[in-house]
Amino acid sequence: MQAVLDACRAALARPGSVIALTGAGVSAESGIPTFRGKEGYWTVGAREYHPQELATLAAFEAMPWEVWAWYLYRRTVCRRAAPNPGHHALAQLATALPDRFALVTQNVDGLHRRAGSPAAQTFPIHGELSLMRCAADCALDRWPIPDAVPDIARGEAVAAEVRALLVCPRCGEMARPHVLWFDESYDEPRFFLDTVRRLAGRATLVVVAGTSAQTNLPWQVVRLAAAVGATIVDVNVEDNPFGDIAARSGGVIRGPAAAALTAIADALISR
Known part of the structure; x- marks a missing residue:
């Protein structure tokens, strides 16, 4: 050294x-856990998704709340780490x-x-897991995910009251995680x-x-x-x-x- x-x-x-x-x-x-490791896999219904399948705009557009659940779980893991x-x-x-x-x-x-x-x-x-931005791209702004959004467990769905918080503060459309996706x-x-x-x-x-x-x-x-x-x-x-x-x-x-x-x-x- x-x-x-x-x-x-x-x-x-x-x-x-x-x-x-x-x-x-x-x-x-x-x-x-490292992003591409086994801990990054996520089950939706009967199918197990590889991280590179979920971390895409295409996946978000097809199943936004399942993708949000995965990111909120990852956010939970990170918030509990030091x-x-x-x-x-x-x-x-x-x-x-x-x-x-x-x-x-x-x-x-x-x-x-x-x-x-x-x-x-x-x-x-x-990007940053603690931030969200407008899924409709109404602005370049990023906002902190609201404190009222709770930690969620692996496999837990995004509750209706949490979905209501994950919206763009500017236009009211759905928000998305502020991350760079593979596509x-x-x-x-x-x-x-x-x-x-x-x-x-x-x-x-x-x-x-x-x-x-x-x-x-x-x-x-x-x-x-x-x-x-x-x-x-x-x-x-x-x-x-x-x-x-x-x-x-x-x-x-x-x-x-x-x-x-x-x-x-x-x-x-x-x-």
């Missing part, structure tokens, strides 16, 4: 942005590097913000596409943690940063394509994210 920490310090000595790119592996240590030392380490790094650090997260659980990561430096590129595209107003690409294009260091390299924008971040000579570090319990790039750059750490991110943050803060 020492060689990786030295590479991170050397990168910080150069001008440019410092990016942490986080995925589900970071929150797994808080007890949140940030772990990895989340706190990145929040401390954001405070130490207010003009240079950016947290780009694929996670929709909100744990980074609950750990203290500033909103101005945190870019949830796949949708990244954009700037909702998912920070242009902002994140600009940050990557002037990066000096990208620390990738807990992501399996399955989605497009994280790949763009790593490739854009590598193209301008940024140091790339990969933290993961498993080998993955980002690790191949990092092995030729700042190095890889094969182990839990919390301990590795804490060590990296400490090294950069105390440089």
Whole structure:
């Protein structure tokens, strides 16, 4: 690990942005199941759905309240979880590097913000489970899911009184979870596409943690940063394509994210 920490310090000595790119592996240590794991499966009637089947606009349009039930259950799991030392380490790094650090997260659980990561430096590129927006797209606004919406158990249906709360405050149409679905595209107003690409294009260091390299924008971040000579570090319990790039750059750490991110943050803060 020492060689990786030295590479991170050397990168910080150069001008440019410092990016942490986080995925589900970071929150797994808080007890949140990874999205594509067996815990993400959901039964509707006699059929079991894979997460990639439910997390689509097409599924929402076909069975909106079943999809809402799945997301409200996931919201329940996330609300009952607590940030772990990895989340706190990145929040401390954001405070130490207010003009240079950016947290780009694929996670929709909100744990980074609950750990203290500033909103101005945190870019949830796949949305947030705590927010909803108009399903009819009457506006770009996002609103917190009302506090009166209760936690729900796995397999529990959305009650009529809860459905009445899940509406757009502006036009009164049905609301939808503020998440990026598999049959949708990244954009700037909702998912920070242009902002994140600009940050990557002037990066000096990208620390990738807990992501399996399955989605497009994280790949763009790593490739854009590598193209301008940024140091790339990969933290993961498993080998993955980002690790191949990092092995030729700042190095890889094969182990839990919390301990590795804490060590990296400490090294950069105390440089």
